[in-house]
Amino acid sequence: MGKAPERGGFPRLQRMGEEGFLIEFGDSLSMSVNAASLAFRAALDAAGWEGVEETATSLKSVFLRFDPLRLSHMALEVALSDLLQTHDWYGEGLPQGRKLWRVPTVFGGPHGPQLAEAAALAGMSPEDAVAQIAQTPVRVLTIGFSPGMPYLGQLPKAFDIPRKTELNPHVPPGGLALAIRQLVLFPVGTQTGWRWVGRAALDVFGQQAEQPFPLTAGDEIVFHPVDEATFEDAWAKVEQGRMVAQSEALA
Amino acid sequence: MTALLDILSAGPGLSLQDRGRPGLLAKGLSRGGAMDPAALAEGAALLGAAPDTALAVELAGAGGTFRAEGADLLIALTGAPMTAEIEGARVPWSGSHLLPRGTTLKIGGALQGSYGYLSVAGLDAPEILGARSAHLSGGIGRRLVAGDRLFCAPAPNLGGLMIAAEDRFSGGEIRILPSVQTAQFDRETLDRLQDTAFRKDARASRMGARMGFDGPGFSSSAHLAILSEIIVPGDIQVIGDGAPFVLLNECQSMGGYPRIATVISADLPRVAQAAPGSPIRFRFVTLEEALKARQASINYLKSLPSRAVPRVRHPGDIPDLLSYQLVSGAISAHHDPHEKEG
Numbered sequence: 001m002g003k004a005p006e007r008g009g010f011p012r013l014q015r016m017g018e019e020g021f022l023i024e025f026g027d028s029l030s031m032s033v034n035a036a037s038l039a040f041r042a043a044l045d046a047a048g049w050e051g052v053e054e055t056a057t058s059l060k061s062v063f064l065r066f067d068p069l070r071l072s073h074m075a076l077e078v079a080l081s082d083l084l085q086t087h088d089w090y091g092e093g094l095p096q097g098r099k100l101w102r103v104p105t106v107f108g109g110p111h112g113p114q115l116a117e118a119a120a121l122a123g124m125s126p127e128d129a130v131a132q133i134a135q136t137p138v139r140v141l142t143i144g145f146s147p148g149m150p151y152l153g154q155l156p157k158a159f160d161i162p163r164k165t166e167l168n169p170h171v172p173p174g175g176l177a178l179a180i181r182q183l184v185l186f187p188v189g190t191q192t193g194w195r196w197v198g199r200a201a202l203d204v205f206g207q208q209a210e211q212p213f214p215l216t217a218g219d220e221i222v223f224h225p226v227d228e229a230t231f232e233d234a235w236a237k238v239e240q241g242r243m244v245a246q247s248e249a250l251a
Numbered sequence: 252m253t254a255l256l257d258i259l260s261a262g263p264g265l266s267l268q269d270r271g272r273p274g275l276l277a278k279g280l281s282r283g284g285a286m287d288p289a290a291l292a293e294g295a296a297l298l299g300a301a302p303d304t305a306l307a308v309e310l311a312g313a314g315g316t317f318r319a320e321g322a323d324l325l326i327a328l329t330g331a332p333m334t335a336e337i338e339g340a341r342v343p344w345s346g347s348h349l350l351p352r353g354t355t356l357k358i359g360g361a362l363q364g365s366y367g368y369l370s371v372a373g374l375d376a377p378e379i380l381g382a383r384s385a386h387l388s389g390g391i392g393r394r395l396v397a398g399d400r401l402f403c404a405p406a407p408n409l410g411g412l413m414i415a416a417e418d419r420f421s422g423g424e425i426r427i428l429p430s431v432q433t434a435q436f437d438r439e440t441l442d443r444l445q446d447t448a449f450r451k452d453a454r455a456s457r458m459g460a461r462m463g464f465d466g467p468g469f470s471s472s473a474h475l476a477i478l479s480e481i482i483v484p485g486d487i488q489v490i491g492d493g494a495p496f497v498l499l500n501e502c503q504s505m506g507g508y509p510r511i512a513t514v515i516s517a518d519l520p521r522v523a524q525a526a527p528g529s530p531i532r533f534r535f536v537t538l539e540e541a542l543k544a545r546q547a548s549i550n551y552l553k554s555l556p557s558r559a560v561p562r563v564r565h566p567g568d569i570p571d572l573l574s575y576q577l578v579s580g581a582i583s584a585h586h587d588p589h590e591k592e593g
Contacts, residue, residue, distance in 0.1 A: 017428050017513030018541045056277035063481040068542055144279035144505040147389045188390055207379050213278040
């Protein structure tokens with residue numbers, strides 16, 4: 001018998017072209033939909049089926065790429081359906097092996113010129129906004145758009161602020177930007193419609209580093225406020241490839 | 252002395268390419284790699300090298316000028332046919348050639364298709380994340396420019412070979428399968444997708460290619476706001492102006508546009524290779540047909556070492572002798588098979 005109650009048609013299993021499947025756990029982001037995606041991907045990876053070439057998660061689903069000449073769509077469809085039935089993925093909890101990162105971060109000023117604007121939209125002072133962000137360990141909901149770039153959430157409801165319609169011309173590497181109860185941390189300088197609130201001393205894509213991609217979806221980050229001088233010292237070490245951020249295993 | 256290939260002048264789109272970095276989607280990186288993997292493998296076959304580890308200079312639209320330094324080099328020219336000269340003498344495309352030390356190879360614009368490949372025996376570069384290719388949109392490596400020097404190996408003792416390459420350079424019918432939002436488009440729109448004569452837009456890049464067309468856009472009836480989802484090369488997004496946009500090797504890892512279909516793996520290099528303005532038509536096929544085509548592509552790659560044959564052969568070994576112009580009683584080393592097609 002299935003242990004997984006359906007939630008409005010989810011989880012939903014779909015073919016994605018010639019060599020992919022998409023398993024969606026919802027059609028909008030919530031922490032439980034995201035957790036279900038992370039848990040199911042961990043189970044898929046643990047199953048280690050021959051012919052599966054890679055798995056990845058988005059905010060709300062799991063993508064699987066396979067070799068259709070080694071593993072048929074039909075056989076994989078059955079195996080995926082069976083695996084989906086073995087657990088209530090929404091109540092499964094997050095996978096093992098996740099890390100908690102503590103990242104020195106400067107908020108406001110020249111390193112976060114839209115902090116005041118974001119705080120005003122959230123109905124609080126910049127000081128309170130920084131305090132609330134710093135108190136909330138945020139989950140790496142997914143990694144993408146640009147290599148290594150984490151989408152982090154969720155912040156308290158007050159931070160459900162829209163993206164700007166016009167783009168910020170340039171947010172530098174390490175830039176931390178906020179919208180829709182999420183933060184993003186940019187690996188490279190970029191344009192964005194998210195409000196630039198700070199800068200974090202973590203290189204999320206260090207090509208020459210021992211671990212080029214330090215973050216994994218499901219990890220959590222605490223953005224620890226520091227002053228400008230401390231940040232600049234930390235950033236110099238990041239640029240030299242000497243990781244500053246500390247991480248510990250999450251239970 | 253070290254064997255080097257000096258880049259004296261470079262077209263706008265030169266980069267080192269191999270088979271890319273599949274498997275990093277969870278870290279936000281698309282697979283990248285050569286836009287025409289068969290051309291990369293043809294180059295390896297012409298050099299007598301292993302196809303899995305092949306590395307070549309990808310030439311987008313046009314080549315450049317190159318000089319052998321320190322040793323004689325063995326080169327191979329594959330992919331989109333381009334004009335090529337060694338010390339001013341024309342050399343045929345889809346062939347391997349000796350580039351003697353100190354001599355200059357000049358590669359012009361594409362005569363057909365988009366991506367040419369210059370393979371060199373022993374070409375090497377530092378590995379980043381398991382591959383030596385540049386991933387331009389992902390910020391790995393960079394375009395090659397005049398003044399760059401590439402590490403190669405002295406030419407192995409191997410005669411000039413030629414290979415009869417498949418034509419992947421003129422667009423044409425591209426086979427597609429449904430993707431995750433295909434069902435959100437109504438029957439009439441999906442029929443129109445297959446009936447429309449598209450032209451590949453000139454602004455195509457390693458990230459993707461927009462399909463130009465006349466008529467109304469291809470909107471989905473649902474008009475649902477789609478939360479960004481994982482996207483892969485081959486997916487056809489319907490972008491803001493209603494045009495289909497085929498994602499290619501260096502696409503982003505996530506996107507929020509609806510996907511009307513996805514191009515089968517066997518036909519994706521033909522989308523990449525089609526020259527700007529080339530006609531493109533889409534046709535939905537069965538999964539079975541897609542998998543047959545996938546197997547055929549793999550078989551073609553496997554057959555390449557046996558397809559690379561000496562350029563100058565004994566006339567008795569040439570089965571289609573009468574199709575050659577035997578003006579001087581031998582096949583000209585300077586004969587360009589594509590010249591008369593232009």
